[in-house]
Amino acid sequence: MRYNERELLSLARQPAEKAAEIRMSVPKKGNVLKKRLVKLVVNFLFYFRTDEAEPIGALLLEHCKITKEEENVFSISFIEEPERKYCFECATKEQCQEWVEALRRASYEFLRRSLIFYRNEIQKMTGKDPLEQYGISEEARFQLGAHRQ
């Protein structure tokens, strides 16, 4: 699949929501944990060799499941292939918990659901649609009941 790699590489250089050196394994034979610089930017998780400027890879975090595995370890898997897991071994259980929470909120779909939720709440409280001021209140993607999955 073609993709605009230059822009994705540029995105990887942007300030991250979260970044840390974490031992990580990709779903390959052996599943060896290797130390990587892991960086969350918008709905992408980039991973770098610790001394390199360009990421080895990127994961688009849509339709994925973040699972807290055993002590200090969490995994990312995608719904169409739940057995293929990317595993991350954190230094502490606090770090693990923070990453799990951050990654679960890192999808575009999560943002959309939050927007619909807040819009509805504000509308209930004030009788006004808060999206009107942004001129996006008619968009189908923000309607209550949109995007049932």
Add this chain to the structure above:
Amino acid sequence: MKLNERSLAFYATCDSPADNSGFLYKRGERHTAYHRRWFVLKGNMLFYFEERDSREPVGVIVLEGCNVELCDSAEGFAFAIRFGGTKSRTYVLAAESQAAMESWVKSLSRASFDYMRLVVRELEKQLQEMSRGVAAGCGGSRELPGPWKPKPPGLEQSRERLPALPAILPKENGCAVWNNVLGADRLPDTPGCGEHDGEESPRPPPLPPRRRVSNGEAASAGAAVAESPSTFCRLHEQYSREVARLRQDWQQRRRGPRP
């Protein structure tokens, strides 16, 4: 750089609804011929397929940090997705009608994750300020029930602080599930709630309980079913001043540098 292509292809072709879809002509990179492709926009990812029923996209354009502009192209209904950066490619696309072009330009220019996040944070802020305003007016702060977890120290101003929605989100639309979440469906009936002006009697009647909306229709009397019209009007005024001020802040910030 490796990308989780299989998952991307799944995301593109699964039955989650698209934010926009349709045929567009895409100008080639090296040869300037246009190719008709089926485009599907999901979130900040613009996928394109050879045919409408192709099983896998030919490619995807990640829409972060781009500008969408109309073209003065002779082709008509043409627009461009332009990225910053010196060697960045500009994608030139052409729709088959004026309406289609306008619809695409609109949806693409608001497709970025950054934009969504901005809007969500604004709404979250508005909601928190409204809830705090209601609570504060009635004798000091109090913990709101439901998803507003007490902020852990040190994380208060964190950029990534987001509402503590339950980790396992329901698959249904928001309304039926979140209906009871704030719990603040009744304004407390302590006297002295809210502001008093001179014309009010010394002890205004207690604010009536808010009517709970169970099926998502806009609560036209959402804020308060006013026994005294002045109470409702006051609240209404208060909220609209607040919203107007927040909107101004947002517009100013939007014009300013990226945080």
